Amino acid sequence: MPHMTMIEAIRDAHDIAMDRDERVVVFGEDVGFFGGVFRCTAGLQKKYGATRCFDTPISELGIVGTAIGMAANDMRPVVEVQFADYMYPAYDQLVSEAARLRYRSAGEFTCPIVVRMPTGGGIFGAQTHSQSPEALFTHVAGLKTVVPSTPADAKGLLLAAIEDPDPVIFLEPKRIYNGPFDGHHDRPLVGWKKHELGEVPEGHTPVPLGKAALRAEGDDLTIVTYGTMVHVALGVVAGAGLSADVIDLRTLVPLDIDAVVASVKRTGRCLVLHEATLTSGFGAELAAQVQEACFYHLEAPVKRVAGWDTPYPHAGEWDYFPGPERLLRNIEALLEA
Template identity: 65%
Template sequence: IVSEAAKLRYRSAGQFTSPITVRSPYGGGIFGGQTHSQSPESLFTHIAGLKVVIPSNPYDAKGLLTAAIEDDDPVIFFEPKRLYNGPFDGWHKNPVSPWKTQELAQVPTGKYTLPIGKARIMREGSDVTILCYGTMVWVSLAGAEHAGVDAEVIDLRTLVPLDIETIETSVKKTGRCVIVHEAPKTSGFGGELSALVQERCFYHLEAPIARVTGWDTPYPHAFEWEYFPGPERVAEALKSVMTGGR
């Protein structure tokens, strides 16, 4: 249904639009098991005409959802399940803290919108750029602190359309890039991000682009959070790119 909705503008020669917003819980970290903890965002970014939004906090969620509902094109709105009850400090074993203590949870009661296709710089830095979204925004912030690296953390917020200008500006400034997402590495959206950064920032890169992702193959008798990137893995990638990928 979503795929056909995305084609409506093209198939009608611009005579009809398809203002449909589909909300869906997304991602893992809540012990939902293999079936209920998937991250299928790359499947939907492959559908021409479909916009893909993944907020990381309540303020962005309301503003982006309002914008999605008002958009004339179909939007799939992924809501990270790990963040429903509150943010966490990036360490999967630790409990969440209440959203009410967080600045990004101070949501106005009135209507407001945020532009679809505009990233948020969550942390400014000069050493390396981290591209992330959803739950992994908080993991990336913790990983940068754990590594002691002056990382610029960019919350993409929307994958399609992608704020490539903000990405390009940051990577050209830092000269290094680490991509973090929950989904498995093979055919994950990080591959698309890596290709775009390489195409646009090749002569500015001082180290190979690194991807920190979920494992392609789960292993038995492991806790669910062990499938997903944690601050330690992010910190390892940061240290690697800081030494030229060695």
């Protein structure tokens, strides 16, 4: 299989989808001529023309609203909100229109849009370029929410999202855009070389939404996570010689709760890990569902490890992240409970 960064895999998914279906159009701020601020759409306008890949004004509300209208008229728009932090002006369109269109029209209309957003920190972008707002979408009935952690999944899940009949929020962890990093030491690898983590199947290879992936297997605890934190978890488990299941959710909605429950019932302990703020983060929902389904199998309370309950810091970015030391300290406390 070819090796790709996540950026290249996302670009490949766009290319395949646009080639297969002329209804697929790509647009957003700077995604056309410039190819996107992270170059995820580079070359698409040149290949498919300015009517299928084009730039828009700086108006997230207008971008998403236009996409909803296109989708209701049998097109399949894929739009980019340049940073997840910029999505708030479009939130009403997503909640009041995209998420409800199927229900409000009694199935006469659907809303097959994909809204791509780079999410999370790791590039020293401060509080207006580094937020992780996934819980704002998982709370909304009618929206599907995807967070890939590998180039292969980024491609496969994006293809599945584009082909889905309902609106999909596609969150791309920018911290791993250009390759995996040293999850044990929690810093990008210097001089990173493409290797097996970047292997991406060729051609049209969608990954089904709603199916988690087991990234590591063990007997002592279950770590449930997604996105960048998958690599932090794997680095700590390997570096400390722990025996743990590491479950990469891949899609938050629909949630593969069966995979989580099966693991926790076997290990008896569960730790939920995410980068977003702790309070009301998606980890709270995961902890609640695990407690309801696994109460009589748990050897200790479900533990959450997440970002601070503060505005996103700039100078303290790497302390804000749930890094290896914080994760290992909480794992040890959970195993001793």
